Amino acid sequence: MPLLSLRHLHAFCAVAAAGGIRRSADSLYRASSAVARSVAALEEGLDVPLFERKGRGMLLTAAGELVRLRADRIEAELRGVRDDAVRLRERALDKAGNAAGAKVAGKVGGIEALLNERRLQAAALLAEMHYMPGVAHALGTSQSAVSQAVARLEAMLGQPLFLRTAHGMLPTDAGRRWIAAFERALAELRHIPEDIAALAGVVQGVVTIGALPLARSQLLPTAIAAALRRHPRLRVRSLESPYDELGAGLLSGRIDFIVGALRSPAGDAFESRALLRDDAALVARAGHPLAGKARLRMAQLAGYPWVLGRAGTPLRESIEQFYRGRGAEPPLPAVETGDLALLRGLLLESDMLTVLSAHQLHHEVRTGQLIVLPFAMPGLARAIGVTTRRGAHLSPGARALLAEIEHAAAAFV
Structure with missing residues (x-):
C-alpha cells in the first residue's frame, strides 16, 4: 500500500481541531472544497470513515481517533x-x-x-x-x-x-x-493503515526487529512462529547488524525494537526491560579431551585454543574481567568472530573452547554434538530483554510479536 499523503493528513488534523471543514479552511488558507477533497481522499485510502457528520460539526470516529494520534506524532x-x-x-x-x-x-x-x-x-x-x-x-x-x-x-x-x-x-x-x-514521521505514517486494520481485528503489516545473538537461537524463533500462527497476515524482518547500527535504526524508527542481551546503560533515548537471565558457559565438542572431567580448574584450560566474540562486545569484556579478577591473563583467541555458524563449525572440528550462552548452542547441546564443561564462571550472567525507543507508539503487529516474545521468555525461566 502506498504511503498516505501528509498534506491530506495535515488537513484532517485541522478539521478535527476545528470541528468542521469550513472553520478549518481559514487556518489552512485553502478553499473549503480543497479541504473536503483531502479528507475524502484520506478516508478513501483507508477505506473507513474518519468523521461522523453531525449538525453540530464533524466528530472523530474510533478510526479517526487512531489516525489523529499518529498524525499528532508526525506533526510533532x-x-x-x-x-x-x-x-x-x-x-x-x-x-x-x-x-x-x-x-x-x-x-x-x-x-x-x-x-x-x-x-x-x-x-x-x-x-x-x-x-x-x-x-x-x-x-x-x-x-x-x-x-x-x-x-x-x-x-x-x-x-x-x-x-x-x-x-x-x-x-x-x-x-x-x-x-x-x-524517518520517525514516515514510520508513523506507515503504521496508520495497520492501526485501522487492527480496529477490525486484523493484525498485519511488517515488524522489523533488531536481533542480537542471544535471542536468535531459541527465543525469537519460538516467538515469531507463535505470532505468525496467530496472525498469518503479519510479516517479520530481522536485522542482525552490530548493536550501534541497530540502535541508530531504533532511534530513527526503522526498527521497532531490539531483542537480546541488554546494554547498561541503555541511554536516555531508549527504554529496556529484562525478560530472562542467561548464564554463560564453557563449551566444547563432545569428544574434547576435557570432556568427562568432574570439575575443571583454570590451569587445565591452558594450552587449548579459543574462539571468542570480537573485542569490546559485552561477553568478551565479561570474560576478560573474570580472568583478571582471579589474577590471570584472559585467553588470547585464535579466532575472533561474531558469526555463530563459524564458531559452531570450529568447535565441532577442533579442540577449541568458547564461552557462550548455552541458549545460543541449544540444538547442538541437545543433540550431543557439543557439551557444557564443568567450569564455574560466576559473574557472567546477562539479562536478555527488549529495548524500545522512549516514547514510541508501537504498531499492533509489533505489540503482538512483543507479547509472544514475553510469553516465550517466561517459559524459559
Whole structure:
C-alpha cells in the first residue's frame, strides 16, 4: 500500500481541531472544497470513515481517533525539525553580529514544505545510499526529481542537509538529526493503515526487529512462529547488524525494537526491560579431551585454543574481567568472530573452547554434538530483554510479536 499523503493528513488534523471543514479552511488558507477533497481522499485510502457528520460539526470516529494520534506524532516530529532549524539560524545571526563576514543560514520557511512524504523518503534514502541515482531507482523517479526534493527541503530549513564528498552525499550534523525525525514521521505514517486494520481485528503489516545473538537461537524463533500462527497476515524482518547500527535504526524508527542481551546503560533515548537471565558457559565438542572431567580448574584450560566474540562486545569484556579478577591473563583467541555458524563449525572440528550462552548452542547441546564443561564462571550472567525507543507508539503487529516474545521468555525461566 502506498504511503498516505501528509498534506491530506495535515488537513484532517485541522478539521478535527476545528470541528468542521469550513472553520478549518481559514487556518489552512485553502478553499473549503480543497479541504473536503483531502479528507475524502484520506478516508478513501483507508477505506473507513474518519468523521461522523453531525449538525453540530464533524466528530472523530474510533478510526479517526487512531489516525489523529499518529498524525499528532508526525506533526510533532516535523515541527521539531523546523524549531531546530530556527534555533540554528538564530545562533548564526548572533555570531554574525559578533564576527565580520560571518555567513548566515537562509531564512526558515513554514512547515508546509515538509508535508511531502516523497521528499522525506528521498532524503532518508539518500542518507542511507549516498548517491542520487540509486535513490531515484529505488523511488522509481528521475535523478533530477530527487535533487529537487532535497533542494526544496534545504530551502525550507535554511540549511544544507548533505555535503558532497568523495564518498557520495553525506548528511551534515543537522541533516542527520532531521533525517532521523523524517524517518520517525514516515514510520508513523506507515503504521496508520495497520492501526485501522487492527480496529477490525486484523493484525498485519511488517515488524522489523533488531536481533542480537542471544535471542536468535531459541527465543525469537519460538516467538515469531507463535505470532505468525496467530496472525498469518503479519510479516517479520530481522536485522542482525552490530548493536550501534541497530540502535541508530531504533532511534530513527526503522526498527521497532531490539531483542537480546541488554546494554547498561541503555541511554536516555531508549527504554529496556529484562525478560530472562542467561548464564554463560564453557563449551566444547563432545569428544574434547576435557570432556568427562568432574570439575575443571583454570590451569587445565591452558594450552587449548579459543574462539571468542570480537573485542569490546559485552561477553568478551565479561570474560576478560573474570580472568583478571582471579589474577590471570584472559585467553588470547585464535579466532575472533561474531558469526555463530563459524564458531559452531570450529568447535565441532577442533579442540577449541568458547564461552557462550548455552541458549545460543541449544540444538547442538541437545543433540550431543557439543557439551557444557564443568567450569564455574560466576559473574557472567546477562539479562536478555527488549529495548524500545522512549516514547514510541508501537504498531499492533509489533505489540503482538512483543507479547509472544514475553510469553516465550517466561517459559524459559
